[in-house]
Amino acid sequence: MNKSDGAQHYRVSEIRGKHKTRALQDLEKDGMIYVDGIDPEPLDQVYQQAKVFFCSPDKRKYRSLGRNWGWFVDERKFDYCSRERFIIDSSEFVAPVKYAKHYLEEKGILPAKRGMWPTYRDFPGLQPAFSRVYDHWLAFCSGMLPGYNMGSLHVCKYHVARNPKFKISPHTDDEYVIAFRPEGEALEICGTNGWISLPVEREQALLVKPETEHRVRNILHKVRYSAFFSYLADIYTGHNE
Numbered sequence: 294m295n296k297s298d299g300a301q302h303y304r305v306s307e308i309r310g311k312h313k314t315r316a317l318q319d320l321e322k323d324g325m326i327y328v329d330g331i332d333p334e335p336l337d338q339v340y341q342q343a344k345v346f347f348c349s350p351d352k353r354k355y356r357s358l359g360r361n362w363g364w365f366v367d368e369r370k371f372d373y374c375s376r377e378r379f380i381i382d383s384s385e386f387v388a389p390v391k392y393a394k395h396y397l398e399e400k401g402i403l404p405a406k407r408g409m410w411p412t413y414r415d416f417p418g419l420q421p422a423f424s425r426v427y428d429h430w431l432a433f434c435s436g437m438l439p440g441y442n443m444g445s446l447h448v449c450k451y452h453v454a455r456n457p458k459f460k461i462s463p464h465t466d467d468e469y470v471i472a473f474r475p476e477g478e479a480l481e482i483c484g485t486n487g488w489i490s491l492p493v494e495r496e497q498a499l500l501v502k503p504e505t506e507h508r509v510r511n512i513l514h515k516v517r518y519s520a521f522f523s524y525l526a527d528i529y530t531g532h533n534e
């Protein structure tokens with residue numbers, strides 16, 4: 294363990310072992326911890342497959358598939374960039390389309406096309422790549438964090454835009470977020486001394502606790518890709534130590 298940039302570093306093996314309690318205390322205190330020593334290869338595959346998907350014509354993306362997959366375009370009209378998002382989700386919110394629609398509308402996210410879902414018949418590499426990362430991090434979170442054993446894996450493409458101030462405007466989430474290495478601007482977190490930038494390397498992930506304010510500035514004016522795992526927290530019962 295060591296501390297840099299306002300966040301403690303823990304190796305995966307330490308978190309799984311005798312340092313779990315300490316890691317949770319640091320997470321509570323600082324709002325985030327680095328998880329070092331993760332296998333980067335499965336995430337590389339996710340990015341690779343997601344890019345194939347994002348770079349395909351919309352017509353191919355729109356074809357229907359099974360459940361638990363979603364592709365959405367968030368409408369961004371104000372001070373942040375528009376994005377496409379691909380999600381795999383185990384919760385009841387996203388499984389049936391009618392719930393997904395309600396859930397997404399409540400969150401201000403518009404499905405790209407009403408009732409239509411993307412297909413994995415056209416994108417055979419997506420499901421294995423996403424499932425592998427999803428299963429791994431769901432198991433990791435279930436073993437470490439107080440929560441409901443439900444999560445979702447998101448891969449986002451933020452479009453190029455010069456004027457918006459943010460790729461992601463400042464906000465908090467109700468879930469734990471495991472942010473993987475982005476391609477583009479780093480995640481910034483609002484700590485006790487103001488905003489700090491938290492770059493994530495290829496063999497790292499950043500675990501952020503619920504209600505921690507974060508943002509991504511639009512500095513580079515280039516496409517940004519990011520991937521994160523969101524874990525539904527039980528924030529009322531405290532840590533399951």
Ligand SMILES: [Fe+2]
Binds near residue numbers: 464
């Ligand atoms: Fe967020």
